[in-house]
Amino acid sequence: MNQKALKTLEYDKIIEQLASYASSPLGRKKCLELVPSSSLSQITRMQHETHDALTRLFKKGHISFGDAKDIRGALKRLEIGSSMNITELLQTAALLENTARVKAYGRRENADQTPDSLEDLFETLEPLTLLSTEIRRCILSEDEISDDASPNLRRIRRSIKSCEEKIHSQLISLVNGSYRTYLQDAVITMRDGRYCIPIKSEYKGQVPGMVHDQSSTGSTFFVEPMAVVKLNNDIRELEIEEAKEIEVILSTLSAQADLHRDEIRYDLENMVELDFIFARAALAMEQNANEPIFNTEGKIHLRKARHPLINAKKVVPIDLSLGEDFDLLIVTGPNTGGKTVSLKTVGLLTLMGQSGLHIPALDRSSLSVFDEVYADIGDEQSIEQSLSTFSSHMTNVVSFLDKADRNSLVLFDELGAGTDPTEGAALAIAILSTLHERGIRTMATTHYSELKIYALSTPGVENACCEFDVETLSPTYRLLVGVPGKSNAFAISSKLGLPDYIINKAKDEISEQDESFEDVLTTLEQNRITLEREKEELARTRAEVESLKQSLAKNQEQIDARKEKMISNATEEAQRILREAKEYADQTMRDFQKFGKENVSVREMEQKRTALREKMNKLDKKKAKEVPKRTGNLRPQDLHLGDAVKVLSMNLKGTVSTRPDSKGNLFVQMGIMRTKVHISDLVLIDEAVITGPSISRTSSGKSKLSKAATISTEINLLGKTVDEAVAELDKYLDDAYLSHLPSVRVVHGKGTGALRKGIHNYLRRQKHVADFHLAEFGEGDAGVTIVTFKK
Numbered sequence: 001m002n003q004k005a006l007k008t009l010e011y012d013k014i015i016e017q018l019a020s021y022a023s024s025p026l027g028r029k030k031c032l033e034l035v036p037s038s039s040l041s042q043i044t045r046m047q048h049e050t051h052d053a054l055t056r057l058f059k060k061g062h063i064s065f066g067d068a069k070d071i072r073g074a075l076k077r078l079e080i081g082s083s084m085n086i087t088e089l090l091q092t093a094a095l096l097e098n099t100a101r102v103k104a105y106g107r108r109e110n111a112d113q114t115p116d117s118l119e120d121l122f123e124t125l126e127p128l129t130l131l132s133t134e135i136r137r138c139i140l141s142e143d144e145i146s147d148d149a150s151p152n153l154r155r156i157r158r159s160i161k162s163c164e165e166k167i168h169s170q171l172i173s174l175v176n177g178s179y180r181t182y183l184q185d186a187v188i189t190m191r192d193g194r195y196c197i198p199i200k201s202e203y204k205g206q207v208p209g210m211v212h213d214q215s216s217t218g219s220t221f222f223v224e225p226m227a228v229v230k231l232n233n234d235i236r237e238l239e240i241e242e243a244k245e246i247e248v249i250l251s252t253l254s255a256q257a258d259l260h261r262d263e264i265r266y267d268l269e270n271m272v273e274l275d276f277i278f279a280r281a282a283l284a285m286e287q288n289a290n291e292p293i294f295n296t297e298g299k300i301h302l303r304k305a306r307h308p309l310i311n312a313k314k315v316v317p318i319d320l321s322l323g324e325d326f327d328l329l330i331v332t333g334p335n336t337g338g339k340t341v342s343l344k345t346v347g348l349l350t351l352m353g354q355s356g357l358h359i360p361a362l363d364r365s366s367l368s369v370f371d372e373v374y375a376d377i378g379d380e381q382s383i384e385q386s387l388s389t390f391s392s393h394m395t396n397v398v399s400f401l402d403k404a405d406r407n408s409l410v411l412f413d414e415l416g417a418g419t420d421p422t423e424g425a426a427l428a429i430a431i432l433s434t435l436h437e438r439g440i441r442t443m444a445t446t447h448y449s450e451l452k453i454y455a456l457s458t459p460g461v462e463n464a465c466c467e468f469d470v471e472t473l474s475p476t477y478r479l480l481v482g483v484p485g486k487s488n489a490f491a492i493s494s495k496l497g498l499p500d501y502i503i504n505k506a507k508d509e510i511s512e513q514d515e516s517f518e519d520v521l522t523t524l525e526q527n528r529i530t531l532e533r534e535k536e537e538l539a540r541t542r543a544e545v546e547s548l549k550q551s552l553a554k555n556q557e558q559i560d561a562r563k564e565k566m567i568s569n570a571t572e573e574a575q576r577i578l579r580e581a582k583e584y585a586d587q588t589m590r591d592f593q594k595f596g597k598e599n600v601s602v603r604e605m606e607q608k609r610t611a612l613r614e615k616m617n618k619l620d621k622k623k624a625k626e627v628p629k630r631t632g633n634l635r636p637q638d639l640h641l642g643d644a645v646k647v648l649s650m651n652l653k654g655t656v657s658t659r660p661d662s663k664g665n666l667f668v669q670m671g672i673m674r675t676k677v678h679i680s681d682l683v684l685i686d687e688a689v690i691t692g693p694s695i696s697r698t699s700s701g702k703s704k705l706s707k708a709a710t711i712s713t714e715i716n717l718l719g720k721t722v723d724e725a726v727a728e729l730d731k732y733l734d735d736a737y738l739s740h741l742p743s744v745r746v747v748h749g750k751g752t753g754a755l756r757k758g759i760h761n762y763l764r765r766q767k768h769v770a771d772f773h774l775a776e777f778g779e780g781d782a783g784v785t786i787v788t789f790k791k
Contacts, residue, residue, distance in 0.1 A: 302346070
């Protein structure tokens with residue numbers, strides 16, 4: 001990929017952002033060296049790696065790959081028999097320790113989990129715990145080797161300490177004894193690694209020993225008394241022996257590292273590669289980016305694409321297609337309208353995608369693999385080369401025409417600008433038609449009306465414009481494909497206060513053909529705005545109808561299921577009654593036949609008849625219990641909240657949700673349905689009365705627990721649609737209110753906010769809800785709504 005396009009499209013700034021997410025120097029270096037690829041297999045592999053790393057970040061959070069140092073030079077020295085120094089061994093231990101953490105991070109949570117593209121990289125990591133533990137045991141820091149590194153080292157250091165103690169004892173006795181009057185200060189000091197005492201210059205001859213130093217004033221000599229010379233010599237010999245032993249220890253550790261040289265090298269390479277991959281994933285997370293779909297057919301389709309270098313709160317997403325129905329797109333419109341941003345967005349996202357980076361666009365966006373991207377954007381004027389803006393642009397155009405082919409993407413900003421408008425427009429048309437004839441995917445911005453007409457009249461060429469609001473004199477930055485843009489010069493000038501007579505004179509200067517063309521564009525723009533508004537309204541209406549349709553279908557399914565269950569229960573009950581009646585009838589016939597053949601007393605026959613009558617009376621009583629308690633007209637004072645009633649017109653049972661109004665209308669909750677009915681359509685039935693957290697008794701004497709005994713103070717609506725959630729919440733709030741709960745928690749999650757918005761809209765319409773608000777930090781935050789009922 002040519003460097004000029006990378007610089008023009010600000011690809012280097014994206015790479016700098018990418019490098020900031022790498023945690024190791026080698027990882028950052030690899031990020032900075034990333035360039036777009038033209039190999040579809042490599043691009044696909046890198047995109048899958050980025051996707052899988054992003055999935056792991058969402059599931060497990062971020063992972064650091066450590067400040068891994070480049071120890072490849074030290075590993076190379078091991079091959080020729082050299083040893084590592086203390087710093088290199090510590091860097092090796094740090095690499096292995098972080099390898100262990102990363103390997104643990106990469107393990108699958110369960111055996112059934114499908115392996116992803118990063119599985120092999122994590123699996124091939126070798127922590128070499130024994131080696132890193134041994135290095136840490138022997139080396140405490142870059143300046144300190146542990147006494148436990150070897151028995152010999154421990155013995156040597158113990159001997160050094162013993163000699164030092166003897167020297168201190170000797171010198172202290174001299175300082176506090178016979179040499180006291182000769183001393184400048186009563187201290188023991190070190191000179192050239194040997195213990196000395198400070199002697200006044202005039203007493204230097206009184207103290208036998210070796211002079212090692214003199215003060216700057218010459219008044220003090222630092223003398224090593226003869227009594228401790230041998231001990232100092234012993235310490236020097238022991239220190240030399242200690243240094244040799246440390247070399248032996250480092251050599252031993254290096255030999256152990258050499259046994260695993262290849263594993264360490266692979267660990268380093270894999271850790272750098274994982275750092276590089278997870279940096280791409282972290283950038284995708286920051287940009288809210290998605291994996292694009294790639295093709296080799298020159299087709300680009302971007303859905304709500306955003307320029308990654310513009311503030312996410314300010315950037316306006318664009319929808320754009322190129323290479324399917326047309327291979328040349330000409331973008332027109334006023335300055336500051338977003339034409340150049342649209343051009344750069346297409347180019348930069350193409351470069352990012354071919355570098356294995358996700359792009360800030362909606363999923364199912366697609367990109368094509370191009371061998372080269374050529375971009376002529378911005379003011380190319382060069383004083384050093386004595387080139388004007390037009391000359392510089394033409395130099396680029398000549399280069400593009402010479403090198404571009406069907407596997408190239410060409411981007412022009414203000415093609416033909418910087419010279420006579422008539423000639424510039426003619427040149428632009430000639431250049432674009434040449435690229436179009438060669439089948440090269442091209443996108444260009446322009447002000448020339450001639451190019452708008454060329455796009456309208458040429459197959460395979462399409463117009464686009466950046467929308468501009470004349471009323472507010474500001475661009476909306478929306479890219480509209482298929483619509484040529486207006487210059488709006490007259491309208492903008494009029495809004496800014498330019499007199500009408502000047503504007504009219506200007507209109508007289510343009511040709512009738514140009515004026516009529518601008519009028520056509522104005523009409524097209526007005527029609528487009530009208531159609532868009534109607535389309536949005538139609539989409540909203542269609543969504544509402546679909547929602548109602550789904551709700552009705554669900555209610556119908558529940559009603560049908562309940563109806564089938566009732567019919568099934570009734571059929572079973574009828575069969576049972578028939579069986580019992582048949583059994584009694586058969587038994588009665590047998591008894592009467594027996595009475596006719598045998599001499600049976602009248603008393604025994606009467607007992608049988610009485611037993612049959614009692615059985616029939618029991619059935620009558622049971623049937624009477626199933627009949628509603630009242631069948632007459634109810635009065636408003638007969639009904640209370642929570643009373644069990646039957647809606648005669650629907651043949652369904654329910655509970656009273658509200659008191660009757662002045663017209664006798666009230667709401668009855670029947671399962672998930674809450675219906676408004678008239679009091680004359682209701683009868684009370686023998687069910688538990690829900691009044692509070694207590695036990696109430698029915699007329700049959702049976703005890704039933706009220707709902708407050710089991711109802712929860714929280715409802716979980718996660719994963720439900722708005723319609724499903726509202727239906728379930730409606731029933732739950734009625735039960736909670738009737739159970740006298742002061743407040744409840746509604747868990748809806750954060751997500752896109754659509755579920756929360758739908759629930760809040762529903763709560764605003766509920767008369768028995770006094771207040772609702774989002775939970776505090778630590779109680780669920782924006783994912784939970786607290787609902788307080790009226791008292």
